[in-house]
Amino acid sequence: MIALDPSSPVPPFEQLRAQLAGQVRTGQLAAGTRLPTVRRLADDLGLAPNTVARAYRELEQEGLVQTRGRNGTVVAAQDEQHRAAQEAAEAFARRARALGLPSTEALALVRAALGDS
Structure with a gap:
């Protein structure tokens, strides 16, 4: 706000x-x-x-x-670790869009990869 x-x-x-x-x-x-x-x-x-x-x-x-x-x-x-993670997330998002994946599917893949499914 x-x-x-x-x-x-x-x-x-x-x-x-x-x-x-x-x-x-x-x-x-x-x-x-x-x-x-x-x-x-x-x-x-x-x-x-x-x-x-x-x-x-x-x-x-x-x-x-x-x-x-x-x-x-x-x-x-704001720090190198988060910056690298942000760059990786952006690269994944670009690739998922290029593959035509809906964001819900892309997020599900990330959650599964992180073991949060």
């Missing part, structure tokens, strides 16, 4: 950036979580799209999120 204070001397993009960064660092937003599109979040918060885009750019420069073009902006892994 993002709450902006219009009476604050802190610019809206910085309020947004700081709150999202805090949610990433505390784990409230887990690695791989897709953030809302710039336009959707701008509409939800009553901000200009450029304001949200600037916050996302700064989060990306900090290494907290990754922008993947048409796939949107996602929370980046």
